[in-house]
Amino acid sequence: MILHQIRVGDIGNFNYLIGCPDTRRAAVVDPAWEPRKLLDLAAREGLTITHILVTHCHHDHVQATGAVKEVTGAAIHIHEAEAPYLKHFFPPPADVAMHDGDVVKVGNLAVRWLHTPGHSPGSSCLWVEDALITADTLFVNSIGRTDFPGSEPEEMFRSIQRLKRLPDHLTVYPGHHYGPTPTTTLGEQKRLNPFWRPDTLEAFLALTQPDNDIL
Incomplete structure (x- = not known):
């Protein structure tokens, strides 16, 4: 698998380029701010962008979907719970x-879609081979905010419990560079992430109040 993490914009966003080395087909994840970086990198790698995968429709993750689609014709994929919101940001709407x-x-790559609501109704993680693109569900040593319109702390807790059941060796690729390193593993997060320690919803809600340092 070809996987590139590209930092863009002023708030530490990560865009991703996933490529199949056999067919040279590729997907971009959450294109925003500097689409030329994605397009130029794909060209240098000899990759044809056929898919745009959107983990959630907050402005800083969809801002360049239209620009990438215009150049590539790639189909935009987003979770069904998030699709209605996309049209309120930037055209075009989701294709799938x-x-x-x-x-x-x-x-030849299989990208599995995991619905992990909490940060937004349709927030999703993408699991491909040994990589887990967690977007704004999971950061390095933190989690996504749950005080936005459409956010649900209770759903975030349930999503964390689901991610805890995945294999420790998976490399986590977050939506922002908010931690000490750009990537981590699920095993490390089980040990180090303070927001993953609560075993009950009540303890989690006590930890994720607005006066806590949650990103």
Whole structure:
């Protein structure tokens, strides 16, 4: 698998380029701010962008979807719970509404869609081989905010419990560079992330009040 993490913009956003080395087909994840970086990198790698995968529709994760689609013609995929919101930000609308457990085939790569609400109603993680793109559900040693319109702390707690059940060796690729390193592993987060320590919803809610340092 080809996987590039590209830092863009002024708030530490990460865009991702996922490529199949056999077919040279590729997907971009959450294109925003500097789409030329994604497009130029794909060209240098000899990759054809066929998919745009959107983990959630906050402005800083969808701002360049239209620009990338205009150049590539790639289909925009987003979870069904998030799709209605996309049209309120930037055209074009989603081409494919995804559901939990769906698989997107990018060449010979299978990208599994995991619905992990909490930060937003349709927030999702993308699991491909040994990589887990967690966007704004999970950062390095932190989690996404749950005080936005559409956010639900209770859903975030349930999403964390789900991620805890995934293999420790998976490399986590977050949506922002907010931690000490750009990536981590699920095993490290189980040990180090303070927001993953509560075992009950009540303890989690006590920790995630606005006066806590949650990103």
